Amino acid sequence: MSNEKTLGEVLRQQGVTRRGFLKFCAATASMMALPPSMVPRIAAALEKARRPSVIWLSFQECTGCTESLTRSHSPTIEGLIFNTISLDYHHTLQAASGTHAELAREKAMQENFGNYILVVDGSIPTANPGYSTIAGISNLDMLQDTAKGAAAIVSVGTCAAYGGIPHASPDPTGAVAVTDIIKDKPIINVPGCPPIGVVITGVLSHYLTFGAIPELDALGRPLAFYGKSIHDRCYRRPFYDKGQFAETFDDEGAKLGWCLYKLGCKGPTTYNACATTKWNEGTSFPIESGHPCLGCSEPDFWDGGGFYKAISMPTGDITRTAVYAIGAGAAAGVALGAVNRARKKRAEKAHEKVTINDLEKDG
């Protein structure tokens, strides 16, 4: 299924000139968040790259990740990623269905065993594998089976990377991430709800160009896109530093574009490329549109204390606890005080003397 021709040959076959190819490399470098000085290297690598077979498995997902990916591309530049990869299996994008589709998948796996890229979106239910099946095969089985011959696995979206929304409390399906199931293959996490479209293709491009997975952080995310927090790249940072915050969504501060920390922004604890790469070809991102960051590329962001509660705020009802504690303390204090008074009276009556021991006792 995958072509034996190199990417350079494929492009030339399609009538792309060298100049066009250089433009493609410049755009790809920008997409991969690599410096322009790397374009010659990328050109050299892409020239020789072979079309890998890609199998895309969709589990417990909302298809938002596929939407993000396909929305931001046209069939020339980034879309060439799809011309240059052989997307052998994808529920939403493929034409085949039913047994033919499954046969296509199996054929791709056999022909490219050990070399294909497995892309997964959606979480895997473990409470009862029957909660999510494809052609009668449970997600768990399909993942384990398909992962065997994969060269690398890309978990697209927070669901595949960390469990996502199905994993949120009370987690009725026992949803887990790909990394919880597969332990013996290199896995790249590309989280986000959904991830930025160009980030997904950037990661695939990186693998295509260099034949290796990019440098990853402690949570398995490519450092090129997830190395900095939103807070560190946010254009509203000067307002945070000066202590100018929006208190509500439509007050003066909000209109002047002040920091959204008090409205629950999770920017400081979230790592993603939203603040620089932005969405929809650099149009905007949530904070620029006036909404605090949800922290959607972090594990358990759904259970992170509420989208509109600032990071420093307590998650429970402390006021009620405080009132009860004060009440209990007052009662205990009065009671103990009464006991002390009684003891003191008794001591006075018995003419007890104060000894050094009493004085040294710490209160």
Add this chain to the structure above:
Amino acid sequence: MTETELLMWARGPALQVATVIFLLGVLVRILEILVLGRKASLAEARGSAVAGGLRTIVTRSIPDRGTLQRSTFNIVAGYIFHTGFFVVLFLFAPHILVFQDVLGFSWPSIPTQIIDATTIVTIIALLAVLAHRVRHRVMRFLSRFEDYLVWFVTILPLITGYFAFHRIGLTPPTLIAVHIISVELLMVVFPFTKLMHAFTLFMARYYNGAIAGYRGVNS
């Protein structure tokens, strides 16, 4: 446990427990003193006890000249770190949000650069205070475990807070969780140590002022 889970634990159950221990402990200790009461003075009142008491609460904040000359370092360093501590605790926006959540009202904050500088000054003052305690013969002789413990739980939130703000060392969620836990440690240790002076100092000053005021004397 993931980072998010740690942060959620610090902001959730850990804070609940710390709040209970702190408030319950503080109230028990204050009420123990109050309920024990004082012996009624049978002499004739020559002035107002209440006025004297309230006045002394304020005037005792100004050190008298003799004390200032003898213990200059203690007083100056002490004032610097106490003031700095309160400024950082009560005038930093994320902290005010916590108080707003608990109390229901808030107050304006000051620019973060000032808080940042104040934190450094406060940490330096606290380090100086410890150095003094260790090097001064008499202070070293008098110091026990509790004195060092109390110093430690006071400086820890300042250091962890500074690190959390500047993202030094660990990932931000972990740094923030560590900072919140260090505050919870301070809260839990508070009622069992001399940190109670934060509340009892007002009672002590009042008593002294009241006794003198009753006798019609300035204290």
Add this chain to the structure above:
Amino acid sequence: MSDTGATEFRVETGEALTYNVIPLLHEIRHGLARLLENDAATTIDLRSIPMAPGEEERIISVLGTGEVEAHMTAMGPSEIMETRFPGVWLVTHYNTENEVVGKFIEVCDMPQILKAQAEDIREGLAQLTAQLA
């Protein structure tokens, strides 16, 4: 973005925010000096810098337009324009749906992409030879 609210917003943030405009202009200035001394080109990827709303427009309006404007069609249109500072070029790549896929400031005597590439020349020579044969 629309009407009065947005306009005030833009003026406000353009002045007060990430201060990208001045540092970027300095980087271009250094690039021009390097170009004169060592014949070394500099490329800045505008999409890698966190811009506040309106900042990119300000930078481009400060750079202005110069004597050369080139339009290229290869895998979609591209605009290569010399700014009012000779040697400072603004290169914008679009795909066939007119979406921006790359935006660069190149400090050089001429962007590489404008030059005819050896491969393409060879291909053209072969075609011309075949046609004349």
